[in-house]
Amino acid sequence: MMTTTDTAGRVRNAFRAVAVSILAVRVMLAVSYFRIAALQVIAPVHDHFFPPLLRHPALVIVAFFGPMLMEVLALDRPTGGQMKRAAMVEVAGAAVLLLHQASYFYATWVIVFWAGLFMVWMAWSGAADEERAAAIGPFLAQLIISLFFLGGAAGKWTAGYWSGEVFYDLLFARRSDLVYAQLRAWFSDANVHLIATWFSRSVIVVETSMALVLFLPARLASSVSILAALALWLTSSDLFEVAWPIIGIAAAGRLLAQRHAAHSGHEVG
């Protein structure tokens, strides 16, 4: 028979999966955020829109590096209190970075913000009630992943994306990533155009399909979410910052669903 301690362990593992995925992103981005803050100091942009505090370089550093300590503490059997603090700091840090002049345009902080809310839910509701964690957690994970892909898909339901013209100019013609550079070296411009067209159509179809992931069984949803995130990463090497938190959320949903199956025999997905 599974005990409450075992169950708390499941929720804790799910929590750690999300925390680790975000911590890994922060480690990879740490140097670039020092550069971002330095640029705010060296070449400040005075604009009409952002309040002075949300242009301040120190705030980027605090919001980026502040949650790292909490994420590290959450790695090794975090207590309920540590989980709650880590989750709150995660949400607050992402919210600040979503509003800061130097970082508001990074999709990273959108997915981290939602991942943080999922962590808040795990730290409070999930950790407090084993049945609830198993019944609600997988769906929340799928719902967040669905929203993320829906937001991406809807903006691409245009002739320009369907023809591949937008991605050709943004990625295939200009990006210096190894994949795009090799394609330009190997193929004629007309063929690169053709590849861009089918790439763009695939992105539209995959993102639109992924928006429906909330209706899938938990394990299948988790698997296809991880595959979609890996595909996203493959298209552009710097998209690890978006892909890894998606993988963390998907893994957490899977871990929580397993608990439900083991305890009651009524398997979620």
Place this chain on the structure above:
Amino acid sequence: MKRQSRQTLPVVAFIREVLRQRDTLGICIATAVLLFSIFPLVLPISPGVRVAAARRFQLAGWPFPLWALFQPLPSMYNFENHWEVAFTSIAGTTADETCRREFGGFVNHHVLDAVFLGRVALERCGFPAHVRFRTTYRGTTVESGYVLTAGPGLHGFILTPQPE
């Protein structure tokens, strides 16, 4: 006890659980996600939402607090966005042509990231510079313009929206 193999879809398990026992936090998060989902879903059918979304990305016509509320709305590579930059201080020169080529074409939907991230290169091409953004989505086009002028410090600049 014999293990049952019956599978319950997460969406069904969620509804059953919140009916059985209220989970305020879980319901709040699910409601927030569903509310945010409305906007991308009505984007193709509502010209008003299309214009608002394009203006949101151009940081034009939205008060900051309202814009901030919508920041958690995901939007990877949305719309067809172009920008062009004219550097008046070097107009007609070879440098102007080089700079114009460097900064034109498609940009990401958060169009001003091109200015914020490209600030060093923009400064190298000289100020004042006139930046024009054009966002199109299913028959809707929204344009906005900005002027970049030298800032008070050694580097950096002032970004001022241009009246339409």
